[in-house]
Structure formats: structure tokens, C-alpha cells
């Protein structure tokens with residue numbers, strides 16, 4: 585992929601300032617996430633500079649949620665009880681004017697999951713991040729569920745550009761699609777305006793570690809939380825995806841396979857400095 589030097593010169597300082605804000609502010613992120621992802625999500629947030637808390641019992645929200653800087657909701661191992669907690673937490677986050685971010689894992693694999701994701705979408709997440717199959721399933725809900733392969737994508741991310749635009753328009757949320765190219769879009773009906781940006785960072789081996797998608801969605805929540813102004817949520821989302829992809833690229837230089845990439849990914853995120861960020865960043869649009 586040819587990179588446009590001017591674009592990287594513009595994005596470089598933006599992404600670095602978002603990462604610096606995250607490290608300085610160390611936002612508290614309430615995570616209601618699936619059992620598979622809890623460890624990687626918590627370690628990703630910690631190594632980036634945020635403070636994770638896996639708090640999912642309704643009984644704790646009135647005491648705890650007022651102190652958070654963002655909420656992260658992930659439907660990966662959904663059950664009716666968990667869904668009630670997710671909805672209550674999202675409602676409270678809205679009431680408290682805290683950003684919240686949704687990961688619609690395997691949205692198209694069952695009617696229960698699809699309906700759950702649609703109900704959560706009605707609670708207006710600041711950002712939705714899914715793989716191409718998940719974003720296509722949500723955008724086509726009520727039209728045609730199409731084929732699905734569970735939690736992994738059976739589509740290329742670029743197949744989902746139109747679905748992402750449609751979902752952004754329909755939901756009013758920022759929509760991010762992960763894949764070889766990450767797509768971030770928002771519609772003209774929300775404060776961020778009509779925007780479409782592509783992040784080319786990352787390595788294919790990230791798909792061979794479970795829950796890297798869950799981890800990057802949590803990282804988006806942390807970047808959005810650290811951005812002082814809600815108007816910066818779009819750039820914060822782009823920044824999180826780029827930083828995670830860069831950590832993957834740097835980690836891959838030391839890794840022998842998925843297990844060691846997981847370790848080096850976390851180390852690279854922790855140690856990422858400005859020169860490395862500026863030499864790896866690859867954002868267009």
C-alpha cells in the first residue's frame with residue numbers, strides 16, 4: 585500500500601497526542617466483556633495506560649459506574665442475565681454522559697444475539713466496532729442475515745464499507761470495521777459529520793489470537809474516554825485502531841507465532857514511543 589506522506593504528517597501528531605492523553609489521564613474503563621477476552625482486554629488496557637475494571641453485576645452499578653470514564657460492552661458470551669446488565673449499564677452511562685462502546689461479537693449467528701445487538705444499538709453507543717461480517721449482519725438486520733461463521737469474519741473489511749456507512753447513518757454512532765484495512769465512518773447526522781477513514785496498520789497473525797478484536801474495541805473505549813472533547817471521539821477511534829495495529833506490526837518482528845505475538849503485542853503497546861509510532865503510522869482518507 586502506497587502511503588501518502590502528507591496524510592501521515594497530519595495524522596502522526598493527532599494519534600500521538602491521543603496516546604499521550606490516554607497515558608496521562610489513565611481513564612477508568614468499566615468492561616462488561618466475554619469470558620474468553622477478559623484477560624487480553626484487561627492487559628491491553630493496562631499496557632496502553634488505562635485502568636480496566638471487569639464489573640458486570642447490576643447490584644454494583646449505582647456505586648461504581650459514576651466513577652468510570654467510559655463503558656465497554658461486548659456480547660461475546662451472551663446470556664439473558666448478561667444482556668440485562670449490559671442494557672442497565674448503557675442506560676446509566678448515557679444518564680451520566682459517559683461514552684460507551686459496543687462490540688457486537690458474532691451479531692449474525694443467532695436471532696437472540698442479533699436482537700440483543702439491535703436493542704443495544706438503540707441505546708446509542710458512541711462507537712460500534714465489529715469485523716466485516718458483524719457490521720454487515722447489523723446493517724442488514726430485518727433484510728437478510730446472510731451467511732455467518734461465528735465470531736470470525738467471513739468477509740473482507742472492504743466489503744463492508746457501504747454497510748458501515750449505512751449503519752452509521754441508521755444508528756448515529758461512529759462505526760469501525762476491523763480487518764486488513766480498518767474502516768472508520770460517521771454520518772452527517774451526528775456531530776462528527778460525514779467522515780470515512782482507513783487504517784492500514786496491523787498484521788494478519790492478529791486474527792490467530794483470540795479476542796484481539798475485543799481488545800481493540802476496549803482500546804477504542806479508552807482512547808475515547810481520554811479525549812477531553814466528545815468532538816474528538818472520531819479521531820480517538822482512528823488513533824486506537826492505528827496504535828493497536830502498530831503494536832501488532834512491532835510485536836510481529838519479534839514473534840514466532842500467535843502465542844509469542846500476544847506477548848510482544850502487549851509489550852509493544854506498553855513501550856510505543858513517538859519515533860516508532862511516526863515511522864509505522866499508515867492512515868488514509
Ligand SMILES: Nc1ncnc2c1ncn2[C@@H]1O[C@H](COP(=O)(O)OP(=O)(O)OP(=O)(O)O)[C@@H](O)[C@H]1O
Nearest residue numbers: 715762763764786787788790791794795796797798
Ligand atoms: N488481514 C489483516 N491484516 C492486518 N491486520 C488485521 C487483519 N485482520 C485483522 N487485523 C487486525 O486484527 C485486529 C482484530 O481484528 P479482527 O477483525 O480479527 O477482529 P474480530 O474478528 O472481532 O476478532 P475477535 O472476535 O477474535 O476478537 C484489528 O486490530 C485488525 O486491524
Ligand SMILES: Cc1ncsc1CCO
Nearest residue numbers: 618620660661689735795
Ligand atoms: C471465541 C469466542 N467465542 C465467544 S466470544 C469469543 C472471543 C472472540 O470474540
Ligand SMILES: [Mg+2]
Nearest residue numbers: 689715797798
Ligand atoms: Mg470480534
